[in-house]
Amino acid sequence: MTPFDAFLLPPGCERPPVYEVLELPGGASIRYPVLPADQCESLLSGLEDAGEALGRTPVRSLSRSIGRVADRLLDPADPLRAEALEMLAPTAGISPEMADSVLAGMACDWTRERLDELLDREFGSVDVLDAFQPRDGGRMVRARGPAISFHVGSGTVPGVGVTSMIRALLVKSAVLLKPGQGDVALPVLFARALREEMAELSHAVAVVYWPGGETELETMALERAPVVVAYGGDDAIRSLRARTPVTTRLVTYHHRVGVGLVGREALGSDRGSGVARAAAYAVSMFDQRGCVSPHVLYVEEGGQVDPMEWAGVLWNAMAELEVELPVGRLHPEDASAVHQVRGVAEMREASGTGTRAFHSDPGFATVIFESEPDFVVSCLSRVVYVKPISDLVEVPAVLKGVERHLQTVALEGSGDRRPALAEALARLGVTRITPFQEVPWPPPWWHHDGASVFAGLVRWIDSEETPSYSSTCSSTRHNTI
């Protein structure tokens, strides 16, 4: 199989002299360039120039052009969609069925309607992205993205790279994207299609994959870009943070985990099978690699089905879903981790400690029921823990210690306890509470890890033409002159 070119350089960039090929599990491979210093330099200055030009493009025409690419990815008759589906599964290590789901789920948030709604929600009047706008009193405000932003994607959640690219383009920033190893296909195809939509965009996006860090390009990009957006594990983020100048805005999305809470109200007449199907979906999507993916499900006692029995119901739902949405080609270490975890759970089960392991061969869907309430990090690849809890209100206390890595809490069946529970989870540090079905697909305007998705990307500029004597503070201060 020909390696997939995990890069797209702007037109006019010199052809890189050296390429490397990286073999992926399952027979696919990706090719990436090794850029010498002078080419890194010209790439970055080219992007900066393109970013300046992009700054003069009206924001609505950007969302229109980006949206057209999304429409193509959603159109069953479009060859771009066919190519994306063909490349996504082998490069991301996901099944073709999962690739279909991921593309549909991601691209519908990249359409013009969704992007315009995002802009409206975040900026009020989007005109602030095009020119100074009067706000209040004599104040004018303007929001500007940097001429260039450097984006470092993570691992194998396909779509993260394109989402990051789009956020930056919407605030008129040229983009250098280093996608995660399993997320190379969509950014390359997306950037290529953008070129066909709008001349201004063709020079404003570069996608280059390289493994590890500390290459010439990475070092130079960290020095040059006023904004760096990074997704990844804590070690990767720590390393980037150490190498980023203090004057650079660094927006980081570090390691995150999710949990689920199933209250007795959801464990009624259907024996919890409805919530089990939704939870199975939340766990299985992206083969559990999302920052949103749940690791542990706390299940309340006292419903019509007890937590251990519900674990079996959940496993049935996960096993069924594995037929519909098969697991991808796992890396050896991921598969190995699942075998170790399953084996240990079965040994615990055999020792009579109250553990139950639900799984079957072949298949990766695994539910481990454990009576101890402590949070456990899953080895992923569709391995989830179910733990009984006498009352959902006890969960926030149990999660003490993981709160800095906790992001999404799926919550169902809490009835009228929901407001108090939400408050307690918010106090703990959780940034998203949602039903299981919504877990994989936060809307574009979600507060990703607790902040506006544009918060680090744009600078707000306040311009005051006349002193605002109306304010009490001002008049007090000026009287003293």
Next chain:
Amino acid sequence: MTDDFEGLARDLKVAFARGTGEPWTEEVFDAWATRIFSYQFESNAVYGAYSSKRGGTPSTVRHWHEVPPVPAAAFKALPLISGDPELVQRVFRTSGTTRGREGRGQHHVLDLDLYRASLLPNMRRHLYGGGASLPLFALVPDPLVASDSSLSFMLGEALATLSDGKGAFFVDEGGQMEREGLRQGLRETTSKEQPVVVAGTAASLVHWLDWMTEVGERFELPPGSRIMDTGGLKGRSRTLSRPDLYRQLSAAHGVPLENIVNEYGMTELLSQYYEVSAPESAGTDLEDRRHVAPPWLRVRVLDPITLEDVPAGQPGLLCHYDLANAGSVMAVLTEDLGFEDAAGLRVLGRVAGAEPRGCSLAMDALLSKGESR
């Protein structure tokens, strides 16, 4: 009629005493392995229940390949004892990092003599050139201060028995290397033209090499001297490939490459593999080397996804069947990758990704309450 541990261990010691040179036939190994499986099935209730769930019982297992392995991680989760827990003579612990809530792995050993019966002949063959009682300079803590380290135990036994008590341990209780002492020792042995065995973890050897470079030390150890390294090279202050480590060890000690031997072992196994050179390569081509087991240790190489045996030459997860583990669990599925071909086993190392994957990784440090530093 099933065995009792004492009788089984006695018979095993007799079998091990026949030596490591002559391979056992498939039938001989199979008979031993199925006998031990039956014993472990009956005497270890947890393992018996686990095996049954996986479809392995003494009446269904027809071949040692069908004996259900436990994951190596199980040694961290619960005591694996096939026999009377009251009779445990020693608990060895893995030194590795703890993973989440799970602590260090523990190997409960019922019979240290059985451990000795496995490790000593194998070590004599691979490290002592079959006979001569060379002094042993060990770059690990003395077993008297590190009584839960299986590596210290092994080297302690070797020093007492194979080295006739000659040699010393050069790492103290706190993990500090007594470099001046080691330097003096190696100088003396060189002047006396007495060949030695220097043994340590790869990490301790790197540390020693760094110090030698710093102080400008170099040895020309007498012919017949050997160096043994064991353990991984990752996560140390200085990352070094194994070929580089061997070249540097060779140059710094005047020991030819073919006399530098890797030991592949783990706390969870009471028998070890040693890496040998292909006869034609004279030990210089490290890629040609293979890990050789004593006759009472065999390996299956399994597809990481399906856990089916892979064809010869294909890489997979190593699943060991160690008869010396009669008192714990014989069949252990590791997270080590390797392949087996006509020449033997080649260990490729721990499975590990080229880079972290997923923005939600199963990360060890997760539970360390936020930033670790």
